[in-house]
Every structure is written in C-alpha cells, then in structure tokens.
Amino acid sequence: MAPNLRLYNTLTRSKDVFVPIDPKNVRLYVCGPTVYDYAHIGNARPIIVFDLLFRLLRHVYGADAVTYVRNITDVDDKINARAAQDYPGLPHNEAIREVTRKTEGQFHADIRALGVLMPEDVNEAGRPPRFVEPRATEHIDEMRMIIERLLARGAAYVAEEHVLFSVAAMQTLPNVPKYGAFSKRSLDELLSGARVDVAPYKRDPMDFVLWKPSGPKDPAWPSPAGIATPGRPGWHIECSAMSWKHLVKAFETRLSCSDPSERETFDIHGGGIDLVFPHHENEIAQSCCAFDMPRMANVWMHNGFLQVEGEKMSKSLGNFFTIHDLLKDWPGEVLRFNMLRTHYRQPIDWTAKGLEESEKVLDRWYELAGEGTSAGLSEQVVEALSDDLNTPRMLAELHALDGQGAHEELGANLRALGFLAEGAAAWEARKRASLGVDPAVVEGLIAARKDARASKNWPESDRIRDELAKLNVVVKDNKDGTTTWEVAR
Ligand SMILES: Nc1ncnc2c1ncn2[C@@H]1O[C@H](COP(=O)(O)OP(=O)(O)OP(=O)(O)O)[C@@H](O)[C@H]1O
Numbered sequence: 001m002a003p004n005l006r007l008y009n010t011l012t013r014s015k016d017v018f019v020p021i022d023p024k025n026v027r028l029y030v031c032g033p034t035v036y037d038y039a040h041i042g043n044a045r046p047i048i049v050f051d052l053l054f055r056l057l058r059h060v061y062g063a064d065a066v067t068y069v070r071n072i073t074d075v076d077d078k079i080n081a082r083a084a085q086d087y088p089g090l091p092h093n094e095a096i097r098e099v100t101r102k103t104e105g106q107f108h109a110d111i112r113a114l115g116v117l118m119p120e121d122v123n124e125a126g127r128p129p130r131f132v133e134p135r136a137t138e139h140i141d142e143m144r145m146i147i148e149r150l151l152a153r154g155a156a157y158v159a160e161e162h163v164l165f166s167v168a169a170m171q172t173l174p175n176v177p178k179y180g181a182f183s184k185r186s187l188d189e190l191l192s193g194a195r196v197d198v199a200p201y202k203r204d205p206m207d208f209v210l211w212k213p214s215g216p217k218d219p220a221w222p223s224p225a226g227i228a229t230p231g232r233p234g235w236h237i238e239c240s241a242m243s244w245k246h247l248v249k250a251f252e253t254r255l256s257c258s259d260p261s262e263r264e265t266f267d268i269h270g271g272g273i274d275l276v277f278p279h280h281e282n283e284i285a286q287s288c289c290a291f292d293m294p295r296m297a298n299v300w301m302h303n304g305f306l307q308v309e310g311e312k313m314s315k316s317l318g319n320f321f322t323i324h325d326l327l328k329d330w331p332g333e334v335l336r337f338n339m340l341r342t343h344y345r346q347p348i349d350w351t352a353k354g355l356e357e358s359e360k361v362l363d364r365w366y367e368l369a370g371e372g373t374s375a376g377l378s379e380q381v382v383e384a385l386s387d388d389l390n391t392p393r394m395l396a397e398l399h400a401l402d403g404q405g406a407h408e409e410l411g412a413n414l415r416a417l418g419f420l421a422e423g424a425a426a427w428e429a430r431k432r433a434s435l436g437v438d439p440a441v442v443e444g445l446i447a448a449r450k451d452a453r454a455s456k457n458w459p460e461s462d463r464i465r466d467e468l469a470k471l472n473v474v475v476k477d478n479k480d481g482t483t484t485w486e487v488a489r
C-alpha cells in the first residue's frame with residue numbers, strides 16, 4: 001500500500017522513511033498565520049507545500065486516515081496594535097474581533113484561489129473532521145492546563161504576574177530532550193543570543209513567556225497559577241495546546257502505539273524554516289515537559305524562504321507582494337505552479353519571468369486537458385512526491401505525460417494536485433479579459449494581413465497593421481514564415 005514515502009526530518013537532519021504512529025490516522029500539524037494584515041506570497045509557501053503533503057498523505061493512506069490541523073493565531077500584540085490603529089472608535093475587544101475576522105476572511109479567499117484544500121472540501125457531517133482550523137482564542141483552557149502541568153513539574157515559574165518557562169529546569173528533567181537540541185544550538189550560543197534587553201522578571205535570559213498580564217487595552221482571560229490579574233498567552237504555548245487538543249486528545253482511544261512515553265506524540269509538524277528557533281524549539285520544550293515525553297512530533301518539516309533578489313520576503317523588510325495584489329494580475333494557479341516548480345526546501349527567487357513561464361505551461365495544459373473532470377494521481381507522480389515532495393521531478397513526470405499524448409491522464413493528475421480548477425473555457429475567457437483583446441479577432445486580422453500581403457495589396461496591409469496597433473497588439477514576423485503576437489503591457 002504505502003510506497004516508500006521519505007521525508008526530510010529537521011529532527012534527524014536526514015531524509016528518513018516515514019513510519020506513521022497509526023497508519024489509520026496520520027496526524028499533521030502546521031503553524032498557521034497571525035491574522036492582522038494581508039498575507040504575502042512568502043506566507044503562502046507553507047500553505048501550498050503542506051496542502052500538497054496533505055493531498056499526498058490522503059492518497060497514500062486514504063482520505064479517512066489523515067488528520068490535518070492548521071491553526072489561526074488570533075491573539076498577538078501585532079493584532080492589538082492594528083485594532084487600535086484601524087478602529088479607534090470601537091471598544092478594543094470589538095476592534096480586535098473586527099481585525100481578526102476581516103483578515104481571516106481575506107486569508108481564506110486568498111488561499112482558496114491558490115488551489116488549497118479547505119476544511120469544507122474534506123470534512124463530512126457525522127465523521128471526525130479531517131481538517132481542523134483551530135483559533136488560539138478558543139483554546140485558552142488547554143493552554144492554562146499545559147501551563148499548570150509545567151508549574152507542577154517545576155519547568156515553569158511565576159514572576160511579576162508572568163509565567164515563564166525555565167530552560168535550566170528542563171535540562172534536569174529525565175525523558176525530555178535537552179533545550180537547544182532541536183535547533184542544534186549550544187547553551188552558550190543561546191545565551192549570547194538572548195542577552196539583549198532581558199526582561200527583569202526572568203531568572204535566566206533564555207527563559208520564555210508562557211503567560212503575561214494584560215493591560216486595559218489587551219484581550220484578557222483569567223490567569224493560571226492563581227495570578228490575580230487577567231492575562232493572555234505567549235505565542236509558543238498556542239501551538240502546544242492546539243496540536244495536543246486536536247491531534248492527541250481527540251484520538252486518545254484510537255492510538256495504537258505501544259510505547260506509553262509516545263502517547264502524546266503525533267506524526268508530522270510543519271512550518272517555515274524561520275520557525276525552527278525559537279518557535280518550534282519552544283513548542284517542543286513545552287509539550288515534552290508538560291507530558292513527560294521525548295518527542296512532540298516524530299517528523300519536523302520546514303519549507304525554505306521565498307526570496308526577492310536574494311533576501312527573504314518579509315513584512316519588516318517591505319519587499320513583499322501580497323497574495324491579494326498578485327491575484328489581480330495572475331490566476332491563483334499560476335502562483336501555485338510557480339511555487340511548486342522549486343523543491344520546498346530550496347529558496348525560491350520570486351520573479352515575473354518565472355510567473356510568465358508558469359503561465360505558458362498552464363495555458364498549454366488547460367488546452368490539452370480540456371473540460372475533463374476526473375482526478376487522480378499516477379504512480380510515477382506519487383513516486384516523485386514520495387521522494388520528500390520532489391515537485392521538480394513531479395513536473396517532469398507531468399511533462400512526460402504531455403509528451404506521450406496522455407492528455408486525459410495529465411488532466412486527472414493536475415486536478416488532483418489542485419490545478420485546472422477553472423475549466424478550459426473559463427480559463428480562456430479570463431485570459432481574454434485580462435489581455436483586453438479577443439485572440440480570435442487578432443488572429444483574424446493577422447490572417448487578413450497575410451492575404452493582403454500575398455496579393456501585394458499594400459494599402460490594405462497597412463490599414464490592418466494600424467488596426468492592430470490600435471488594439472495595442474505587437475506583431476512579429478518570424479524568419480520561419482510564422483507570425484506571433486502579443487499585447488504590449
Ligand atoms: N519569505 C518567506 N518564505 C517562506 N515562508 C515564509 C516567508 N515569510 C514567512 N513565512 C512563513 O509564513 C508562515 C506565517 O508566518 P508569520 O505569520 O509569522 O509571518 P511572518 O514571519 O511574520 O512574516 P514576515 O517575515 O513577513 O514578518 C510561517 O510558517 C513562516 O515561516
């Protein structure tokens with residue numbers, strides 16, 4: 001059944017054969033967006049990459065045998081700041097809700113256009129959900145529970161109404177990894193990195209916040225550990241709580257692993273490479289210490305950066321394009337295709353040229369595959385993806401199907417991979433609209449011009465040339481006798 005699925009694991013730093021804890025329920029968690037602003041196309045990379053992994057796992061293990069959790073972080077200081085700025089007239093709680101509601105709606109619209117499966121595409125009434133999109137603010141109880149467990153084990157302490165994780169205490173606990181082992185940082189390195197601007201309430205500069213007190217303008221919940229002032233969670237604790245709730249607690253009775261120390265462990269945890277430290281190091285510290293176990297997840301996967309001129313696309317550098325804006329110029333599928341041309345662990349340089357090339361391939365495949373509806377992955381495509389999501393190899397296999405004239409099979413694969421969603425007619429119509437001319441009209445004029453020239457009717461040939469120019473169409477007569485054209489941008 002399962003082909004030899006191999007995944008690169010940040011935990012082992014090697015490409016390993018994937019062995020699910022329970023093949024009847026493969027469990028995947030991916031860190032989702034913080035919703036305060038439009039997502040940029042760099043943020044779309046983990047969404048698209050792990051959507052592809054989800055599709056592959058569903059193909060290999062069965063649609064009922066995979067649970068995918070991708071969270072939404074809807075509590076964060078950046079959200080508070082945006083709420084105060086955008087809705088100064090509203091009570092702060094309402095302003096925050098407005099920001100997260102609006103941003104989340106935009107995020108969903110954006111990624112749907114990128115061909116990403118959504119919970120409503122895969123969940124069925126009366127069955128356990130296969131795709132859960134939990135919100136942090138709905139998991140405060142679970143966060144408090146984990147914090148209480150950490151306090152009880154001595155891995156956390158209270159200081160000035162904060163709860164902090166104690167890195168030094170973790171190093172003394174049996175059964176848990178050493179702090180820093182995951183990101184391969186020595187304590188010396190970690191210490192020198194942490195020494196800037198150390199909050200006075202920290203016992204050790206490396207300690208990180210699990211819970212903090214809220215000011216009058218912050219969202220607030222009853223605090224754990226008997227702290228009187230209401231507070232709010234730190235970022236890292238959110239993912240420990242949501243992954244536990246939806247991938248561990250939800251399946252307590254269905255787990256079949258024999259080693260009790262692995263009971264709270266799930267299969268795959270994903271995110272962007274920038275999350276390895278501190279976010280994932282800290283998630284591991286919290287979950288492993290709270291549940292007394294050696295591993296939070298067995299496999300850790302990280303996508304590389306999407307770059308612009310050699311630099312990470314990021315909000316703080318200002319070198320970003322939002323998905324929302326790109327979708328004004330390009331179909332979502334072109335963005336998806338362009339993302340998958342590069343292997344997920346390599347950096348991508350995001351260029352207009354790359355997008356144009358991607359669009360050309362999709363133009364051809366839309367035409368070849370026509371209006372078919374079947375969807376399914378071919379063996380050789382599954383094999384390419386089973387090699388640590390080798391998408392360049394997957395595309396080579398699709399080009400091979402094209403070359404062999406296996407157009408129906410090509411279409412079925414493309415649909416199963418999240419392409420050809422528009423249908424050929426809609427794709428053509430949209431292209432025509434975006435070109436601003438009807439290709440049939442242009443082709444007709446070019447044919448008439450050719451006839452006029454063949455019969456040496458120069459005035460007519462000139463008239464047609466002027467007409468094409470008015471349409472903004474640039475005509476090129478090639479040496480081989482063919483004529484090509486494009487709309488001047
Ligand atoms: N340029 C990028 N290339 C690939 N993945 C990225 C890039 N920028 C962010 N990500 C990923 O997007 C996801 C959402 O991250 P988050 O909401 O924290 O964005 P961010 O890191 O704040 O963005 P920015 O770096 O622009 O401030 C994370 O998994 C992160 O690793």
Ligand SMILES: [Zn+2]
Nearest residue numbers: 031239279283
């Ligand atoms: Zn996370």
